[in-house]
Amino acid sequence: xxxxxRFMTSYGEEHLGELLSALPPAPVAWVEAAKQLPVAxxxxxxxxxxxxxxxxxxxxxxxxxxxxxxxxxVAHAENIExxxxxxxxxxxxxx
Amino acid sequence: xxMYVELSDSQLVARCRAGDHEAWHELVDRFSRYVYxxxxxxxxxxEHDAEDVFQEVFARAYEHLHKLRDDSAIRPWLAQLTRRLCxxxxxxxxxxxxxxxIEPLDAEDTTARLDDALAVHEALAMLPxxxxxxxxxxxxRDESYRTISDALDLPAGxxxxxxxxxxxxxxxxxxxxxxxxxxx
Numbered sequence: 693x694x695x696x697x698r699f700m701t702s703y704g705e706e707h708l709g710e711l712l713s714a715l716p717p718a719p720v721a722w723v724e725a726a727k728q729l730p731v732a733x734x735x736x737x738x739x740x741x742x743x744x745x746x747x748x749x750x751x752x753x754x755x756x757x758x759x760x761x762x763x764x765x766v767a768h769a770e771n772i773e774x775x776x777x778x779x780x781x782x783x784x785x786x787x
Numbered sequence: 788x789x790m791y792v793e794l795s796d797s798q799l800v801a802r803c804r805a806g807d808h809e810a811w812h813e814l815v816d817r818f819s820r821y822v823y824x825x826x827x828x829x830x831x832x833x834e835h836d837a838e839d840v841f842q843e844v845f846a847r848a849y850e851h852l853h854k855l856r857d858d859s860a861i862r863p864w865l866a867q868l869t870r871r872l873c874x875x876x877x878x879x880x881x882x883x884x885x886x887x888x889i890e891p892l893d894a895e896d897t898t899a900r901l902d903d904a905l906a907v908h909e910a911l912a913m914l915p916x917x918x919x920x921x922x923x924x925x926x927x928r929d930e931s932y933r934t935i936s937d938a939l940d941l942p943a944g945x946x947x948x949x950x951x952x953x954x955x956x957x958x959x960x961x962x963x964x965x966x967x968x969x970x971x
Contacts, residue, residue, distance in 0.1 A: 703961045705954040712911065712926035714904035718823035722838055726815045726845035730808055733849070764806065 734763045735771065739778045753779060792912055797858035804852050815845060818862070820927075821905050822869050829897040830873035830890070836880075840872045862905065866898060910960040918953035925950055 717723075738759055742749035752759040756775050760767040791799065791813035799817070802810035822844050826837040847868060855864055870890075877889045891897075911919055920939065924930040925946075936943040 703958045705951070705958060708907055708954055708957055708961070709926050711900075711904040711907040712922055713929070714828070714901060715820040715824055715908055716927050716929070718819040718841065719838075722823070722841050723815060723819045725842060726819065727812045729846060729849045730806075730811055 731765055731771065734765045735774055735778070738763055738765075738775060742779055749779065795859070796861045800852060800855060800858040800861050803849075811849070814848075814861075818865055820908065821862070821901060822865060824901050824904070825866060825869045825898055826873055829894040829901065830870075830877065832873060832876060836876050840869065840876055843872055844869050862902075866902075870894075870898070906964075907957070907961065910964060911957060913960055914953065914956055917949075918956055921946070921949055922953050922957065 738752060742752050752775065756772045757767040760771055760775065765771055791802075791810055794802070794810070794813070796817075799810055799814050803814055819841075822841055823837065826832045826840045827834070832840060844865060848865060855861065874889055881889065911922060914922075917939075921935060924935045924938065925932075930938070932943055932946040935941070935946050941949070
């Protein structure tokens with residue numbers, strides 16, 4: 693009898709314990725990085741648009757909070773810092 | 788228990804697609820162990836390769852969620868995506884080996900066992916917080932009675948009996964989900 697058949701015919705507590713043991717948590721940092729994907733993508737979009745549109749870039753530099761809020765990203769200090777740093781890096785590379 | 792925990796897979800996927808960040812967090816929480824376990828247990832990837840696969844699975848899932856035809860099929864879709872990326876990773880590391888030999892022989896059986904394990908974890912999420920915590924710490928996190936006792940501020944002598952009672956509740960929950968498996 694394979695595992696699946698055993699599982700379907702009995703929920704013995706020992707077997708339940710084995711199955712609980714089979715799924716340890718993934719490393720916290722991996723999980724947090726995956727959760728931040730939507731925000732990371734929005735930040736990418738802002739930077740890409742700023743690269744292509746100088747007026748937009750000036751607006752973001754002058755008022756990053758508004759740019760983030762328009763993109764539905766919480767405008768907390770960390771996100772603002774990321775945007776500023778990435779725009780500075782782009783400008784540095786271009787200039 | 789948060790409202791997102793109670794959502795079905797398809798409800799969760801629909802919310803993610805609508806741009807709900809909290810729903811995305813719950814989706815990652817719900818499937819992170821499963822994706823991780825497929826990479827390291829079924830495909831035996833070393834941690835650094837498993838991390839790349841893990842991030843790529845969720846990145847692609849986020850990008851392509853709108854392509855999912857049946858929202859309730861998110862679990863097999865993620866399993867297949869993880870499997871494909873693991874095979875790509877193994878293939879890149881062993882270019883001489885024929886493709887048929889790349890996948891570990893027991894990968895399919897291991898993934899089937901992880902499907903069962905995920906079903907048990909879903910049932911666990913329906914138990915009171917105290918039971919979830921103690922069972923997860925003891926079985927999934929491999930914590931000792933002493934560590935659990937200290938963390939939960941419970942007398943060490945009661946940990947074994949609490950685990951036993953919570954396992955019995957989990958068993959009832961599982962039988963409620965699949966009455967055919969209940970003892971006759």
